[in-house]
Amino acid sequence: MEEQEKNSSCSPESCSSCEHASSCPSKMDLKVPANEYTHVKKVIGVVSGKGGVGKSMVTASLARMMREQGYSVGILDADITGPSIPKMYGIHEHAVGNELGMFPCIAKDETRIMSVNLLLDSEDTPVIWRGPIIAGVVKQFWNEVLWGDLDYLFVDMPPGTGDVPLTVFQSLPVDSVVIVSSPQDLVQMIVKKAYYMARQMDISILGIVENFSYLECPDCKKKISVFGESRVDEIAKELNIDVLGKMPIDPKLAEMVEQEKFYEVHHEYLKDAIEKLI
Numbered sequence: 307m308e309e310q311e312k313n314s315s316c317s318p319e320s321c322s323s324c325e326h327a328s329s330c331p332s333k334m335d336l337k338v339p340a341n342e343y344t345h346v347k348k349v350i351g352v353v354s355g356k357g358g359v360g361k362s363m364v365t366a367s368l369a370r371m372m373r374e375q376g377y378s379v380g381i382l383d384a385d386i387t388g389p390s391i392p393k394m395y396g397i398h399e400h401a402v403g404n405e406l407g408m409f410p411c412i413a414k415d416e417t418r419i420m421s422v423n424l425l426l427d428s429e430d431t432p433v434i435w436r437g438p439i440i441a442g443v444v445k446q447f448w449n450e451v452l453w454g455d456l457d458y459l460f461v462d463m464p465p466g467t468g469d470v471p472l473t474v475f476q477s478l479p480v481d482s483v484v485i486v487s488s489p490q491d492l493v494q495m496i497v498k499k500a501y502y503m504a505r506q507m508d509i510s511i512l513g514i515v516e517n518f519s520y521l522e523c524p525d526c527k528k529k530i531s532v533f534g535e536s537r538v539d540e541i542a543k544e545l546n547i548d549v550l551g552k553m554p555i556d557p558k559l560a561e562m563v564e565q566e567k568f569y570e571v572h573h574e575y576l577k578d579a580i581e582k583l584i
Contacts, residue, residue: 336476338445341407344453346380350460350512350583351474351483353504355496357465359488360517362390363563364553365462368484370571371580373415377457380410382447383421384474385464386440387433392423396566400424407452415569420451437469444470445477458583467503475507482510484550484579487541488518489533494541501545512582513548514538521555529554550579 340346352365362385369379383391392398395413401424402409410418422443423429433440453459461478464470474480483504487497497514504511516538520529532555542549553575562571 337479338449338477341449341452343406344449344451344456346453346456346459346479348458348481348583349479350458351463351471351478351480351509352460352486353463353471353483353500354465354486355467355498355500357388359465359486360553361385361465361486362394362462363559364484364486364515364517364576365460366391366394366568367553367571367573367576368579368583369417369458369460370415370568371574371576372458372583373417374572375580375584378416378418378455380418380420380453380456380459382444382451382459382461383419383423384444384447384461384470386422386435386443386470387464389421389423391419391462392421393429393566394563394568395419396569397424398429403452407450409452413569417569418453418456420447420453441469441473444473448478467499471503472507475504475509480509482512484512485514485547487514487516487538489516489531489536489538494537497541498545501547511547513550513579514542515550515576515579516552518555519552548578548582550582551576 352361352368354361365381369381372379381391383389392411395417397411397413397419399411401411401420408420410420411424412418422433461474461480463474485497485500501511516536518533519536521532522529536552538549538552559571559573562568
């Protein structure tokens with residue numbers, strides 16, 4: 307009886323920030339409907355258990371490769387306190403809107419992008435907001451942005467397993483996630499955290515991408531394991547998921563990011579991921 311009274315007081319607003327919502331007996335559907343001008347075929351989350359593994363690089367790379375395949379693509383930058391996607395694409399203007407909603411900014415390769423940096427007075431303005439406000443902004447980026455017709459919407463998630471990843475999993479119709487890792491031993495534990503969170507939220511896991519996997523010597527072409535030997539194959543086998551690619555430390559990619567020309571990037575490090583997405 308006590309449990310029933312507890313569940314009867316639940317609401318979408320209260321459950322959206324509750325860490326136990328995925329196992330709540332009430333099993334409320336917290337999905338936020340898209341607006342009538344948004345038609346997205348697949349929503350793909352890009353997640354990591356910790357920061358600093360190059361998740362935004364992987365997100366942008368997946369988007370670029372899908373654009374090269376001719377698909378219409380968008381990036382929802384859900385890393386509210388550390389947005390980087392707009393600058394990578396050389397987008398500095400403000401997003402605009404009308405009475406119907408907000409319009410995503412369009413990169414030179416026609417990727418549609420929405421990020422908090424496109425709404426701030428200055429790109430250097432820090433976002434000092436509490437979790438519920440940040441979670442609310444992410445939901446607005448889904449249901450108040452006029453994404454139009456998209457084949458794929460990639461969601462660049464903040465690191466960890468806190469409020470915002472939980473909000474994305476509960477509120478957006480995420481089809482599957484890509485987990486991003488790096489070669490350090492600590493990452494094995496971190497990958498498992500991201501893996502088990504997705505499993506608890508009943509989200510399909512596409513596979514793992516290992517970033518910073520190696521550095522190729524420009525002279526002898528030897529692969530140097532800067533951060534230690536890769537363990538991603540071992541982790542993937544243990545969790546029974548696929549390795550979708552091993553991205554090296556590539557100075558050319560870093561240069562394109564610095565030049566804000568990611569819309570011109572071409573590489574094949576994630577071709578297995580693209581084949582699985584298609």
